[in-house]
Amino acid sequence: MSRLVEITDLILRDAHQSLLATRMATEDMVGACPDLDQAGYWSLECWGGATYDSCIRFLNEDPWERLRTFRRLMPNSRLQMLLRGQNLLGYRHYADEVVDRFCERSAANGIDVFRIFDALNDIRNMERAIAAVKKAGKHAQGTVCYTISPVHTVEAFVELARQLQARGCDSICIKDMAALLKPQPAYDIVKGIKKACGAKMPVHVHTHATTGVTLVALQKAIEAGADIVDTAVSSLCLGSGHNPTESLVEMLEGQPYHSRLDLDRIDKVRRHFDQVTPRYEAFMSAYQTVDTRIFKSQIPGGMISNMESQLREQGAGDKLEQVLEEVPRVRQAAGYPPLVTPSSQIVGTQAVFNVLMGPYKAITSEFADLMLGYYGATAAEKDPDVIQKAQASSRKEPITCRPADLLNPEWNVLRSEALELKGCNGSDEDVLTYAMFPTAAPKFFSERAQGPRSVARPAGQAPVSTQPATVAQAREHTGITEPVRYLVTLGDRSHKITVEPM
């Protein structure tokens, strides 16, 4: 007897967020939508904080218009988004009425499945969004952020899943944003959730590929009963991205599991993005291969490179090893938060400060907020000495309530501020754009009428000499009249290049 395994493709959101700095324009996605719509996916993830931000900040695209485009082009598919709980798509907690309004508008514009998470796994930061999604008649997926620490046991993850079920979640996601999920814990957690929440509670597993082990984790999760897994079409996969969709499908052959994906359709999607992605080369992640160091340091690859540049700016490039050893100590002091945006940056920056200036001699305001409960509760007790120092440094009191309980209603204020901006169209959607990205929204509203501005660049077989503007410019500077050969070193790769005038 074969069991159906469903698949969510990440190509429209997390794949290009992880591998192309979220820069892909809607115009480069629409061509793949009809095939994606017909391929037999459980859902298509296509919207989230970084894509929203990138739309208004870099692409001059209205993210709501992008969503409506997807809805129109994929009428047969569940459209899925990633929602940061009470933070929505922004970087602070919002008042409940803003959460309600956002979920209602997202549902009305086309989202079917809301994957709701909190960086600290604090369910109080997720429960309002869950309720709002349910009220809008849509699928609320509660999320367990996976991490490794002495307190993050299988039992603790299962207990969080049980609480999410009690809040009304329609499914549970295990979110492995750092590719830390190994096969055995994947099996144990899925088994545990199925036992605690009932076999009928759908379990959805999200992994990244960075460490090279997570396709095996998906295999074991499926053996344990996982219903849905996340992958990305192979033209934009691996590295800090995800496991390839086609490989997942092929992997199941002969096993007592099957997908319902149409590989011919997927191959068309693959070819589409094979054409598109080279044009975003300038934004391509350096993490294209396997990196298992994260298992040792517990520090995501992207975070290490951030810390390296922070240190170099301070003239302390030689202190990286010390910082890598400091991070686990800071994480312990802070109650073992999962290292994911924004906790990874907060913990990493404090570790840098500790190494450069001595332990907690200087405390960032974000780290103080984390220590004092303003981001929510952590899984373990925090270090009382460090709490005291955070209190002294920030002159704030520790809190234990749900952080959003401290907020006043703010919709009307946000609305009137948004309406004053040139180009704001007065819709709730525009107010939400302003609410979540108050610094980027004004410029976007004022320039929106100019239409999308893709940051993709021409690619293909064309040599340098077919880039007319560039060549003209080069000739103006150099007077090159015949081919010149260079050995060009980019990062750690060398290329033989011939440059010639036209």
Place this chain on the structure above:
Amino acid sequence: MSRLVEITDLILRDAHQSLLATRMATEDMVGACPDLDQAGYWSLECWGGATYDSCIRFLNEDPWERLRTFRRLMPNSRLQMLLRGQNLLGYRHYADEVVDRFCERSAANGIDVFRIFDALNDIRNMERAIAAVKKAGKHAQGTVCYTISPVHTVEAFVELARQLQARGCDSICIKDMAALLKPQPAYDIVKGIKKACGAKMPVHVHTHATTGVTLVALQKAIEAGADIVDTAVSSLCLGSGHNPTESLVEMLEGQPYHSRLDLDRIDKVRRHFDQVTPRYEAFMSAYQTVDTRIFKSQIPGGMISNMESQLREQGAGDKLEQVLEEVPRVRQAAGYPPLVTPSSQIVGTQAVFNVLMGPYKAITSEFADLMLGYYGATAAEKDPDVIQKAQASSRKEPITCRPADLLNPEWNVLRSEALELKGCNGSDEDVLTYAMFPTAAPKFFSERAQGPRSVARPAGQAPVSTQPATVAQAREHTGITEPVRYLVTLGDRSHKITVEPM
């Protein structure tokens, strides 16, 4: 109870053969040898046909000297080589006395483990080498080449393993050179071999990573009882290469299996090759990501690109799809040979001929030999019509005997021919070099005294301006006096480049 899983690292042979066109020089490997030697591997694969060929053809290195260097630098390790059965490291069958001599000399120079395979899985092409290795007191590993066809059942692979055991093999290798091995057949074949050959017969699994599913296949092979698996350190892995060693080790955590590898040592090896590999960028395989099309076409990626260039040379670049459809028909007519060197080239070229000129209107002499049994027996019956055409075209009779039975003793002839070459040192090793690579050996012998010639090129963080010769040359041509920006397109990737004088 935890079971030990042993690991063979491929970094010194198959990894750079698959990813860097076998171009890595010995000088770029020696730095990693002490750590490889101490890391806790079952064996280190470090010698084979392509590395031997590359040494004398491109690197002006004596391959026997490379082997002795490895032996000296890795005294605690089993050194492993890949041997093409009766073909040794060359492209034809050799008389038995040459096989004996080669195995004896390889053992004397340092090889401990001989992985012996035949492209057609014809055991008669392997048995002399097996006997010679046993006589030399070394480990003879019999190989089952994995492929997919109606006749390549689990039972057929298990039966071949049983026959290899009967010939005295010390272990059985399942060799998945095309990354076709999915998890379920991996499990079934290992289980079957363990049942047929006894639990004590070591089973060693070799896979490539191309299709993205084979780390999962290794997981299932281990569950079925596989004793040893092949991987490569992560600085030279994935794509047409192999699964990363570090990921395999991490994958086992928490499962009832463990390795004995020292990950700190492996990390030093990783850093070593992270420095080395960029200098071989010019030889780097284009197959660096996942490609699952091979499951559909059954044609390895490298073979598709070969066929594409053959077709383009004939002005028939538009006929690729027809050729891809012809290949399975040709393979069927030839009795379903596994597609691996040389059978992949033989079948692929005949498919191109069939499409361009009509089915079997022209038959290559190699394809005729394949049809008439001169490469050995295939797993299935061949098409009698095509046999007849091959017979007519080549004016040769079909044979059913072991091909090497037709050969006369040849050692003395080879020896006297080799001794006439300028620079030949008269050793058996030099005679073997001449025997296996008669066209490349003369030049190598005559130039050997000049010493190794690495084809690696400078790399690293250095910008263009620190490549003095190149910059001087460029300035001479261009008179560049200030930084110039270019958009440079290499293949399908664009880079922003700044060139400045020094």
